[in-house]
Amino acid sequence: MQFTKWHGQGNDFVIVNGFQEKIEDYAQAAVKICDRHFGIGADGLVIVGPSETADFRMRIFNSDGSEAEMCGNVTRCVARYVYKYGLTDKTKITLETLAGPIKPELVFENGVFRTVRVDMGEPRLKRAQIPMIGEPDVEAINVPLVVNDRTYNITCVSMGNPHCVIFVDDVEEIDLPAIGPLIENHPIFPRKTNVEFVQVLNDREMRMRVWERGAGITLACGTGASATLVAAVLNGKAGRMATIHLDGGDLVVEWGNDNHVYMSGPAVEVFRGEYLLSL
Numbered sequence: 001m002q003f004t005k006w007h008g009q010g011n012d013f014v015i016v017n018g019f020q021e022k023i024e025d026y027a028q029a030a031v032k033i034c035d036r037h038f039g040i041g042a043d044g045l046v047i048v049g050p051s052e053t054a055d056f057r058m059r060i061f062n063s064d065g066s067e068a069e070m071c072g073n074v075t076r077c078v079a080r081y082v083y084k085y086g087l088t089d090k091t092k093i094t095l096e097t098l099a100g101p102i103k104p105e106l107v108f109e110n111g112v113f114r115t116v117r118v119d120m121g122e123p124r125l126k127r128a129q130i131p132m133i134g135e136p137d138v139e140a141i142n143v144p145l146v147v148n149d150r151t152y153n154i155t156c157v158s159m160g161n162p163h164c165v166i167f168v169d170d171v172e173e174i175d176l177p178a179i180g181p182l183i184e185n186h187p188i189f190p191r192k193t194n195v196e197f198v199q200v201l202n203d204r205e206m207r208m209r210v211w212e213r214g215a216g217i218t219l220a221c222g223t224g225a226s227a228t229l230v231a232a233v234l235n236g237k238a239g240r241m242a243t244i245h246l247d248g249g250d251l252v253v254e255w256g257n258d259n260h261v262y263m264s265g266p267a268v269e270v271f272r273g274e275y276l277l278s279l
């Protein structure tokens with residue numbers, strides 16, 4: 001199977017051309033391919049294929065084999081991938097995802113690629129949309145969640161996939177490998193959740209660390225950064241545009257007056273190769 005390896009601020013993916021390659025069981029393939037010792041190594045497997053409603057259909061499988069509705073960093077990488085490999089000549093495309101249509105745009109300056117700006121769509125705030133147990137039409141903004149006798153004030157946002165954002169004074173002090181999976185798998189989240197711990201530096205800058213559903217700690221998360229900005233605005237902690245500092249680098253997020261979230265950042269190809277599917 002031919003593949004290319006990409007990352008967005010260190011959140012890394014194996015991208016496969018679904019027009020050409022046939023994989024029988026995506027979930028099983030994701031677990032094997034993403035393994036950092038026995039596979040290629042990645043946070044996720046991405047299949048780019050035909051769509052009846054958009055330019056391409058994008059499917060994302062986490063390293064544990066679960067399928068995610070959306071992924072911000074993948075969206076940027078796929079926009080560059082389809083352009084670079086001649087699958088389209090459009091610099092602005094629509095991608096069909098389980099979270100609905102997502103629109104990334106390649107931004108050039110004097111003919112040189114600069115960044116990818118993604119229209120991430122509208123944030124979803126109601127508990128039924130996250131999804132989260134409780135009153136379906138009620139939002140979860142700064143509400144208490146008890147985990148192991150400790151109370152965390154959480155704000156939940158869906159960017160097509162679920163996020164639980166927790167503002168703390170010092171994000172580096174958080175024992176993410178210990179607390180991340182407990183919140184990810186908390187019974188209040190029937191489809192589990194991604195978990196972001198966030199320290200507000202000023203009204204235009206935040207430091208975020210993420211525990212991803214189905215992947216554990218990753219160096220960056222585009223939907224997580226988007227959810228973080230929305231949560232910060234809802235809690236009166238930041239303006240509608242901010243730079244989010246992640247372990248792997250920065251992403252810039254804006255919550256527009258049209259209620260859409262716009263996320264910008266790099267997309268980098270690392271290598272291409274051939275994977276022996278039968279292994």
Ligand SMILES: N[C@@H](CCC[C@H](N)C(=O)O)C(=O)O
Binds near residue numbers: 011213218
């Ligand atoms: N890293 C991604 C999100 C990937 C999916 C996530 N683990 C989930 O299961 O929802 C991003 O950049 O958004």
